[in-house]
Amino acid sequence: MLSSILANGNPGMRTNAAVSVSKAFKSTYTKKPLVLGIRREDKNRWERRVALTPAHIKRLIKETGAKVLVQPSNTRIFNNSSFEKAGALIEEDLTKADAILGIKEVPIEKLISDKTYLIFSHTHKGQLYNMPSLRAFLDKNIRLIDYELMTDEASKRRLVLFGKHAGYAGMIDGLHGLGQRLLALGYNSPFIHMGQAHVYPNLECVNTKLRHVANIISDQGLPEAFAPMVFTFTGSGNVTQGARAIFDKLPHENITVDDLPAIFANRYDDRYKNRLLALQVNAQDYLERIDGGEYSREEYRNHPERYRSIFAEKIAPYTTMLINGIYWESKYPRLMTTQDLARIQNQRELKNRMLAIADISCDIGGSLEFMSHASTIDSPFFYVDARDGLVEHKDIEKPGVQINSIDNLPTELPFEASQHFGDSLYPYAKALATGDLDNTVLRRAVICQEGSLNDQHKHLESVMAADQGFRVADNRRKSVLLAGSGMVSQPLVDYLSRSKDTDITIASNDFNEARRLAHQFPNTQAGILNILDTPSLDKLVKESDVVVSLIPAHLHTHIASAAIRHQKHMVTASYLSPEMQKLDQQAKDASVTIINEIGLDPGIDHCSAMKVIDQAHARGDKxxxxxxxxxxxxxxxxxxxxxxxxxxxxxxxxxxxxxxxxQYKINGSLRQIPAGQLFSHKFANVPLYPGFAFEGLANRDSLQYADIYGLQLDQMDTMFRGTLRYHGYSEILDCLLKLGFLNLDSKSKIDVASTREYMLRTLGLRKDATRDTVAKKAAKKLEIPLSDPLLNRLMLAFEEFGMLDSSVSNALDAPTALDAMAKVLQQALRFKANERDLVCMSHEFGIESADGRTYDVHSSSLTVYGDAKAGETAMARTVGIPAAIATRLLLEGLVKTRGTIRPTIPEIYNPLIERLELKGIIFNESSKRGIQNSLQRRMAWA
Structure with a gap:
């Protein structure tokens, strides 16, 4: 019946509009031909393709008797009269059509309610920039059938696509661009004769030109300075197949990754002068397990975080032109990062490598981090120079890798592309024309109908909520001011910049740092931040919708006061200080929300904890x-x-x-640790994971979180929050504290010529003191014997910190001894290239059932590793991304609570947890019965 035809529809929930749809498809039972409409493509002036050619329409009318309406177009590859001759009616108004076929996305204001649309909607992957369109399809009661989802049931292979034509055009344009680039570098080449794809009337003309270029390569050879010329292809789908179909018409030799070292050891071999080298790489060629294990395709798909790309080390240094056709999602490691490109471009011996990239996949900021935007047919190439920061330009003669990233390549070959596409689409257009919506291919491709998403696309509800177009009535552009450009800024800007409706200003007292960061992302600019210059600060805040403050915590109130003055929302990852809390009523009066503690800890910890606590309370549990x-x-x-x-x-x-x-509570007992004694009251063993040697420190006032989390402290045995470290950490820092290196007194101001002088001054020693003298003085002040192993560890630490080296002169100026120590550690204990950090979080809840009969230990844990290859730390991700998500929630109007708040309320923590999961930051939860399974029983509490 009708419910089986309208896949996953709910007849009991039909609106009047839905009933009109059922009437419109009454022909489903009678098999009476429907009216099809072919819309005019209007996304840009280059879009000349059509879903069905005049030949297809002539055949369709003959075989089905269907009526076809075609919107007039003066740019389409087939003119209006050719459609009229085929039997179609040229009509501007498509409201009489039952189903409307197109190619690209339809402007929301041009969507016609109560119709069936077949288009590339670019919504089923949750593409944020098209979520407003998906909302419109639902609101207008449209059945949306997406070409990308029309697949073979058994193989899941796509049946209706332009992929190969994207590959054709991308390769043609790439060869054209390479010829132009080589000439700008002072070298003639056979590729100079290649034109851009759209200048050729058809592929036959392209093939004629390729034969001409092939003859020149064979007869005259290639520029010797660039030999051997290696064209590296990624991906194995239709895109790459199309690119290879063009390239393979040129004289070439197929090679493997293992061949590269030997080839370049003999790169002046005559056989490389008259032929190109084609390198087809697969995932196993450029991915390696982080732990050194064997590559597994299945494991990579399920656990991509266990892998990293070594493309930049293993393949890129040999590549002349990269043709990128891989499918990429944010959960996968990038093929190349900006840092990878910088390393290659800074090696003089590689100046003739990585000359050009044809990024046919066109994933902005995706598999190629430095690919910042889609280029256009009018302006197909831009250049990226990453040698000293990230610089983009369009000067063909200046340094940089040439990038071609056109996102509508098939329209450069509109004749063949339309013919091929129409051939694939015809059987399903015929089914549609006869009202056969039981066609399984069409049914699988339905994203929404009757105002609801189909079951397999229900997850898009949460993604729609992540786009302001779904929630905010006005469609104006939004603006975010980021105050600060430090270590956690990059993931935050990366996340925000992926929403095409948002402009970002990075304001910092280090303008060069802000500019380097801004250059990496679209719609992002740099500015100067002077917190104490109120007029300048007010101007920055006034021009934004949301302010994100990542400056030192004691300066947040300056930003917050400006935000309240101009009625702008604010986000910060820092603790909610008493000074910020005092602004609560002012913020409420101004209808302003200031979300504090929205990083890692505090931040994600609040969200994950409150989710479990609220669920327990909803059940009546304690x-x-x-x-x-x-x-x-x-x-x-x-x-x-x-x-x-x-x-x-x-x-x-x-x-x-x-x-x-x-202070904290454990097993019914309140414990307090005075200021300055935290390191000496460490928890020697925290048995979270057997593979980690954790010790722990109590984290400030754990008891206050009973109120913050809505818990009854007097009914609880244990209330504790702590910080994890590896064994040995606390002993060394306790020594530094007792020796005066962590003094915050202004009288401890440091202004010395070297790190060693800082150490000697702090210990009260003369400049000529020897290592033994330092050891004796430290032992005396710490009241430990010279034979104590701790003293040996301390001296090794001094050595690691550069404090024992008298040959190094590095001036140190700091307001206190602690600030000086921070500078020393910043320099001495920074992460090296290819090193990574780790974030571990674990909550354990002892939950007693409402009737008091059962006691469950519920665990919620998170482990995130940094990505050394991408230059992104786990700390930056787990602080920057939650802050970015909170910013989006404010932009979308999803947070209604006003004042200075924490993310402990469902309107923040529920969507935040959902969106973190989309970024691969996922909590693992488990439960065990019985208190004997708990940390509360297994830990040796101090």
Whole structure:
């Protein structure tokens, strides 16, 4: 019946509009031909393709008796009269059509309600920029059938596509661009004779030109300075097949990745002068397991975070032109990062490598991080120079890799592309014309109908909520001001810049740093930030919709006051300080939301904890115990120093955190640790994972979180929040504290010529003191014997910090001894290239059932590794991305609560957790019965 035809529809929920749809398809039963409409493509002036050619329409009318309406177009590859001769009616108004066929996305205002549309909607992957369109399809009661989802049931192979034509045009344009680039570098080449794809009337003309170019290569050879010329192809689908079909018409030799070293050892061999080298690479050629294990395709698909790309080391240094045709999603490692490109471009011996990239896949900021935007047929090439920061330009004679990233390549070959596409589409157009909506291919390709998403696309509801077009009434562009350009900024800007309706200003007191970051992303600019210059700050804030503050915590109130003055929302990852809390009523009066504590810890921890707590309370259960651990750590294999720690964010914050007092409750007993004694009250063993040697520190006032989380402290046995470190960390920092290196007194101001002089001055030693003298003085102040192993570790730490080296002169100027120590550690314990950090978080809840009969231990844990290849730390991701998501929630109008708040309310934590999962930041949850399974019982509490 009708419900079977309208796949997954709900007859009981039909609106009047839905009933009109059922009437419109009454012909489903009578098999009476329907009216098809062919819309005019209007996304850009180059779009000349059509879903069905006049020949297809003539055949369709003859075989089905269907009526076909064609919107007039003066740019379409087939003129209006050719459609009239085929039997179609040329009509501007398509409201009489039952189903409308097109190619590209339809402007929302031109969508006609209660119709069936067949188009490339670019919505089923959750593409944020098209979520407003998907919302419109639902609101207008449109059945949306997407060509990308028309697949063979058994093989899941796509049946209706332009892929090969994208490959054809991308390769033609790439050869054209390479010829232009070589000439600009001072070298004639056979490729100079290639034109851009759209100048050829058809592929036959292209093939004629390729034969001409092939003869020149064979007869005259290639520029010797660039030999051997290696064309590297990624991907194996239709896009790459199309590109190879063009390339393979030129004289070439197929090689493998293993051949590359030998080829370049003999690169002046005569056989490379008159032929090109084609390198087809597969995933196993450029991916390796981070732990050194064997590549597994199935594992890579399920756990891409276990892999990294070595394309930049293994393949790129040999490549002349990269033709990129891989399918990429954000969960996968990038093929090449901006840092990878910089390393290649900074090697003089590789100046004639990586000359050009034909990025046919056109994933902006995707598999090629530095590919920042789609180019156009009018302006097909731009150049990226990453040698000293990221610089984009369009000067063909200046340094940089040439990038061709046109996102509508098939329209450069509109004649063959339309013929091929129409041939593939015809059987399904015929089914549609006869009202046969039971056709299985068409039914599988339905995204929405009757105002609802089909079951397999229900997940897009949450993605639609991630786009402001779904929630915000006005369609004006949004603006975000990012105050600060430090270590966690890049993932934040990356996330925000993927929404094409948002402009970002990065304002920093380090303009060059802000500019380098801004250059990496679209719709992003740099500015100067002077917190104390109120008129300048007010101007920046006034021009934004949301302000994100990543500056030092004690300066947030300056930003917050400006945000309140101009009624702008604000986001910060820092703790909600008493000073910020005082602004709560002012923010409410101004109808302003200031979301605090929206990073890792605090931040994600609040969200994941409150989700479990609220679910337990909804069942009537009681939270009897709450234990939370979190650590921003060094990956175990990189913890090669006495602290077992390296810094992926400000060392000052790490050091000052160790000076705090702390209090918590454990097994019914309240415990307090005075300020300055945290390191000496460490938890020697935190048994979260057997493979990690964790120790822990209590984190400030755990008891306050009972109120924050809505818990009854007097009914709880345990309330604890702690910080994870590796064994040995606390001992060394406790020594530094007792020796005066963590002094925050202004009288400890440091202005010395070297790190060694700083150490000697702090210990009260003369400049000529020897290593033994330093050891004796330290032992005396620490009141430990010279034979104590701890003293040996401390001296090794001094050596690692550069404090014992008298040959190094590095001036040190800091307002306190602690600030000086932070600068020393920032320099000495920074991550090296190819090293990575680690974030571990674990919550444990002791949950007693409402009737008191059962006790469950519920665990929620998160582990995130940094990506050394991409230059992105786990700390940056887990701080920057939550802050970015909170910013989007404010832009979308999803947060209604006003004042200075934390992410402990469902309107923030529910969508935030959902969107974190889309970015691969996922909590693993499990439950066990019985208190004997809990950390509360297994830990040796201090």
């Amino acid at each position: 939270i009897k115990s709450f234990i939370s651990w979190c650590g921003g750590l060094t990956a175990p294999e990189n913890s090669d120093n006495q602290l077992g720690y390296k810094f992926s964010w400000s060392p000052r914050g790490v050091l000052t955190a160790g000076l705090n007092a702390a």
